Amino acid sequence: MSADRSLQILLDELGRLPGIGPKSAQRIAYHLLEADPEQARRLAAAIIQVKTEVHFCARCFNYATEQECSICSDTSRDRTRICVVSEPRDVSAIERTGSYRGLYHVLGGVISPMDKIGPEQLHVRELLARLGAEDIEELIIATNPNIEGETTASYLARAIKPLGVCVSRLASGLPVGGDLEYADELTLGRAIEARRSL
Amino acid sequence: MSADRSLQILLDELGRLPGIGPKSAQRIAYHLLEADPEQARRLAAAIIQVKTEVHFCARCFNYATEQECSICSDTSRDRTRICVVSEPRDVSAIERTGSYRGLYHVLGGVISPMDKIGPEQLHVRELLARLGAEDIEELIIATNPNIEGETTASYLARAIKPLGVCVSRLASGLPVGGDLEYADELTLGRAIEARRSL
Structure with a gap:
């Protein structure tokens, strides 16, 4: 050659x-x-x-080299909270913040009828099974703040709230260090709606 | 792991x-x-x-998988011209123009006293040997138009002109599609000095 x-x-x-x-x-x-x-x-x-x-964790579908990923097998984590994300890369992003010490569940995508992806194509069944088997108090939905991510979040909220688990969603608003003048209307609108008393 | x-x-x-x-x-x-x-x-x-x-061509120091690179072993090339470049990537750049059908010689760098690189650290001896052994009429120096490239070009011109080989240098000037307004002073100055009659 x-x-x-x-x-x-x-x-x-x-x-x-x-x-x-x-x-x-x-x-x-x-x-x-x-x-x-x-x-x-x-x-x-x-x-x-x-x-x-590297394969998928049998419990949460994050990346793992063993049967379970390093987060699922870490006994020091808060095992009453699950943060639901779309992709394994989102786990890394949240871990980097240092603000969360619970478990994760990776959906492997988001609901997107255009791409023929419904809840059956995601790890939703496995999430519901975990909610039955594990002692979970809160589910934090951390899908992206776009149309597919919001659709997936509302679908999950509707499916899971009846099970008596507290369901929350990441806050939307102005990015830290951002500038009101350059924020898009949707983000600014969300920030106003979700304003907090001081 | x-x-x-x-x-x-x-x-x-x-x-x-x-x-x-x-x-x-x-x-x-x-x-x-x-x-x-x-x-x-x-x-x-x-x-x-x-x-x-991939190793270096024994003749021109371009990249090669055989003893000689595909250009040196191509008998259809004009074997009376050598284009001297600094790095093998410059060979690819000139080949892509389709404007040159001669041979190459890769110096493996440029003269840079700051980095302690003189002619001895480059393939200059091998170039002089080729000028003695091969039937070369013209040497086109295509080092970059910056200080080190110009220094290398003048050194080579001084060393080679006495051997009776015609030595030329790539033209400097405005890039095609460029804009006078945005050209730096040096480039515009060169373009004026090297103006051609129409």
């Missing part, structure tokens, strides 16, 4: 990654060509390792 | 790539986690392949 061909294959594969256009792919490919072979080997190994070792 | 740990290793390795910040690394890592295992395998394989198969 010629050098151009090897390089073209690498460029094609890099180009499939999100946010990597032809120019970035080229920059990365030449960087790898010039890099220490050990660095390139480590990157390739890290890609393979993450794909072979 | 936990899922967080596997993911962190991948994030660290992705973060070493040029132009990939923490946010991009995370986006790519989650993309790979969600992607078809075959896509991840192909990317890892392409990285390994490019590092094991």
Whole structure:
């Protein structure tokens, strides 16, 4: 195989990654060509390792290498609260805040009739089963504040409230450090509706 | 190893790539986690392949998988012209223009006293040897139009002109599609100096 061909294959594969256009792919490919072979080997190994070792947690569908993920198997967490998110990446985002010490449940998507995704295509049945089996007091719905996320949140609230579990939703409002002048009307409207007494 | 740990290793390795910040690394890592295992395998394989198969051409120091690169071994190329570039990526850039059908010589850098890189650290000796051994009529110096590139170009011109080879330099001037108003003074100055009669 010629050098151009090897390089073209690498460029094609890099180009499939999100946010990597032809120019970035080229920059990365030449960087790898010039890099220490050990660095390139480590990157390739890290890609393979993450794909072979990481599976879904049997309880909450977060990423895990064991049967259960590191959060579900952490006995120091508050086991009376479940935060429902759409994707495993949302778990990382919430963990980074340090504001939440409960468990999670990853739906694996959101309700989206346009894409033919209903509750049956998500891990909703497993969530209801957990609510029956575990001693849960509060369910915090943390789907994205967009149409699909809101639809999913209202569906879950309707399905779960009758079970006697307290259901809450992340607050919508102005982002911290944001500017009233540049906030969109919907966000500002939400912030006004959800105003809190001081 | 936990899922967080596997993911962190991948994030660290992705973060070493040029132009990939923490946010991009995370986006790519989650993309790979969600992607078809075959896509991840192909990317890892392409990285390994490019590092094991691609070496430097024995003649021009471009990337090659054989003893000589695909350009040096292409008998249809004009073998009386050598275009001198700093890095192998510059060969690709010039090839993409389709305006040049000669050979190349990759210096492997530019003269930069600050970084302790002189002609001895570059493939200048090999270039002089080629001028003696091959039947070269013109040397086109295509180092970047910045201080180091210009220094390298003048050094090469001084060293090579006495050998009776015609030495030229890529034109500097306004980029095609550019705008006079936004051109920096140096570029505009060069464009005026190098004006051509119509």
